[in-house]
Amino acid sequence: MRLNSDRALALALLVPSIAATAVFVYGFIGWTVWVSLSRWHGLLPDFTWVGLANYAELFRNPRFHIDVRNTVVFTAFLLGACMSLGLGLALLLDRGVRGESLFRSLFFFPMAISFIVTGVAWRWLLAPGDVATGRITGVNVILARLGLPHLKWYTDHTVLFIQPDGPLGQLLGRLGLEALTGPLFGVPVAMLSIVIAATWQMSGFVMALYLAGLRGFPEELREAARIDGAGEWQIYRYVVLPFLRPITLSALIILGHVSLKIFDLVAAMSKRGPGFATDVPAYFMFETTFHGDRFAQGAAIAIVMLVTVSVLIVPYLAYTMRKETGG
């Protein structure tokens, strides 16, 4: 294949970023894999090969079990809340509200803030209050005004789970699923505070995606559906939502990978939380590596997280690439 000067220039311009990506992304992924297979514990490197020992150790670690539970809970609640709120806001705005652009910027604005700032702000807003002085702050003030009991938010160590001796627990027990009746399959209440903060930040982004999609929705389709006798609800259910499906997929993928590797929000808000109630793999990795100096173990956590995110991202990338090239 002959390259004309345009292509040569394009290639020349790409070389630095290809080289940089090769070194700083794939090079360091390779380096991390290598470290995760070594015995490097302590500040000085030790590259003695130990195979998968660090991974075996990790999968046995009770803190990691809790982290997996927390990540599943966080992801499920975050996706549920962001998708429904985002879609709801987009549908409302799309109906031509007055001052739409103001609301649009308002809802989208949190997206421009870093998770650290969000975390600090929501740590204050959801502060449990000072029991010693009886002074309550933030959202708890509103709850108190409404005559509701104030909450402990991200400092709550409660884990809601199916009690083995409850009716549902007994049913599960009869089905041979008593393993599901334990705190490891429960919902840590403190995690919901983190979900609130993350939803505040991310739902505007989902709204923007959906709004863009709705703007591309051909009015004729709506008309055609009306002529066919569809009600408003049916139009949304059977025409608009299927039309938005690619956007839903993109939003799920983007939110999903954010939630799987969340670190800064948790670090700013609650860290590991009481009884690891808000601990996540990325925070575990940080403490293991930079407080505990167990670099090989930390690298193993990082690689497990990378694999988890890849499981989500790689099929999506393959799918979009096939669509783009295949037409």
Add this chain to the structure above:
Amino acid sequence: MSRKAIVAAVVVVVVIAAVWIYRSAQMRAPVPTPAAAKLEIFSWWTTGGEEAGLLKMFDIFREQNPGVEIINATVAGGAGFEAKPALKARMLGGDPPDSFQVHMGRELTDTWVITGFMEALDDLFKQEGWEGVFPPGVLALLKHEGSYYSVPVNIHRSNVLWYNTQVFSANMWTPPATFDEFFALAEKMKAKGIAPLALGDVGIWASVHLFEVVMAGALGPEKYNGLWNGSTSWSGPEVKRALDIMARMLMYVNPDHSALSWDQANALVIQGKAGMTIMGDWVDADNLAKGFKESGWAPPPGTRGTFVALSDTFGLPKKSPHPTQAMAWLKLAGSKAGQEAFNPVKGSICARSDCDPGLFGPYLKTAMQDWARDTIVPSLAHGAAASETWVALINDVITAFVTDRDVAKAQAALAKACVDAKVCK
């Protein structure tokens, strides 16, 4: 591929390489005129008395070393939780400060000395005659393979039981000397609607702190010391007893402990909403700051005659950019003038044994007496007893234990932590 493309690619790579080589050559070139002398001190002293104390030492340093610019590099966060990773990044990246705050004991030796990052300070110790003024217990904790690597500025006591003398005298209570007395008193307090033990473990170290004090009381100094070199078994009955006691104590703590910090827990004691709190002697500075004068203190159950100690020290990194100034700083940190300026403000006692007790408040005076005659054992939660790796592992065990109170599970995990820390076989 066409020749043009190859040429273009090569040109780009060469330009990048040239720029990079030029930049690194620039960096390596000697600085033409030596910049004004500087001293960069890295610490996590950013609030209240600790910051005031540090600034007082800076004042003395400026008098002794005029013209030296002091860079006060601090990273806020209790117990150095945020500062330590930041320091590691700087040290490993070859950009150490001139001197940095580090806890005496294993945190210093295991993290920095064994790994070869620190300069030995034997000449300084000899020159200043410090072997004669620091107590033998401290010298033993500072020493690694016959050499000294850091200078202790202060001593804190970890095992103190704080209470409100007004509440105690009104009810004719006395501070408990044994665990049985502790639980008997806790029942009485509970009956009065007072939370017996105030705990504020929003940072998990406060629970680990309580655990170390319970262990020191349940095991006694000798067996407690044995935990840190593997001669006391983590699987044995003594540790089980300590965990049983701790689990029982946790039944008497304020229900909102996971939402409070240690000073908020102390506020519960001040207001009479809680009976006691077990916390290090920085509570004294907190009481003074809050204007609380009815504070009472006693050794927690089983620890009369035992002084669980921690100390902030400063050392000299091998790549310190201004070693001359750093040595002047270390000299000041270990001197009588430096320690007498720093400690009364910080709320700690001198590591030296010759400070003037007249400069210190009532609590610190008693601490100085105990310091001189008690058995000194190292603190776990504050870096003296165990390596940072080990402390991180124990933090994880205690985080789970505080919520589930499963003694058997915690003991197995503690035994495993000792193996993972490469102390136990």
